[in-house]
Amino acid sequence: MTVPNDHITTPPDRPGETALYRFYDNSDRLLYVGITDCPRTRWADHRRYAAATWWPLATRVTVDWFGAREEAAALELQVIRTSAPLYNSGGAPSPHRERVPGERLCPRVNMERFREATGGGFQVPGRPWRNMDVAVAETIAEDIESGRLLAGAPMPSATELVNRFGVSVNTARRAVRQLVAAGEIEPRGSGSGTRYFVTMKRTDLADKQQGDEPVIEGQMGSQPLNGNDARAILGIVWKWIADANDGLGVDVGDLQHELEQAGYGPLPEAQGD
Incomplete structure (x- = not known):
């Protein structure tokens, strides 16, 4: 915006x-x-x-x-x-x-926001001094570990990170690069169309396969979605809406692509009797 x-x-x-x-x-x-x-x-x-x-x-x-x-x-x-x-x-x-x-x-109103959002800012008890980008990256990694950011869900936009942490956009981008290097998130797309999603790790895939309501990998299929899938899909949709409101030139094709890349393709055609 x-x-x-x-x-x-x-x-x-x-x-x-x-x-x-x-x-x-x-x-x-x-x-x-x-x-x-x-x-x-x-x-x-x-x-x-x-x-x-x-x-x-x-x-x-x-x-x-x-x-x-x-x-x-x-x-x-x-x-x-x-x-x-x-x-x-x-x-x-x-x-x-x-x-x-x-x-x-x-x-420094921004610095107060930074300290609050990262649970202490530069210096957290029991931890060494850290730069702003490291503090942001570690906080997001904790969000992923705790389940506040679900596997397969889209990352918050740069604007959302800036507003949450009170840092510059360059600091937010450095934090994102650290998370990619650590394997916590992964990029999809290229150039200005690049989006970042929480990595689907093996344990996440095993949880999906062993759930009470199994999900066909790569399809929304005829079997029911579990809660994590539903939240991931909603996250992708709302991210697309936010990008559209920001005037980033996205269209329905971008939304379809991101859903498919996250493993949620179109419903299969109904089979005849």
Whole structure:
């Protein structure tokens, strides 16, 4: 989902230069600080991934241009450390270093969401320090292990992960790549049509075959579906609906393909007597 904002005007690109931008709300609170070589693309990401947090609150933006990206990045970090933007997650004070002069802890609404969603954030009792993407990946793996995410079910979209964990879309994508590498989820499709699903492991398949109501693998068939199958199918359908509402250009053919890839093909033709 994207959210328009009539208060914000996108400046034209300046080839070879990097923009440092600051978004403010109507009380002049600093919401978010960032750098980009292409404001149009970067702010399109904000319209989508910050739609449920700070983007609708923004009423003005300032933009300063720099000839060197390194210079813009250094000032971005300084602004985050000293001006306490509400929704930046990166660049915040770390317990592993001394605070710089003038630095103060950021309120960071996103960081509070991150800590809550991951059960402790960077540091969980009894575990070593972990990066944001690792914390997100481990939390999703726990969802899979506990059954909150069922085998064969679609993964939450990038937008859903951003809104749940309060992280950037790049952090969410790194977490997804870690889960793929660990065999917890698997990609289906290619390019912009790639979707991710919880891996069907051998134990999951054995459970399906030994259930009280057997299911014919690869078909919805004449035999009844169990509860896990029904939830997996609903998850695929609702994911398709969400993508359609986000304007991602999906159609019924995409839905059919994802159902078939998950092992839920069309009903077999009725047999004559």
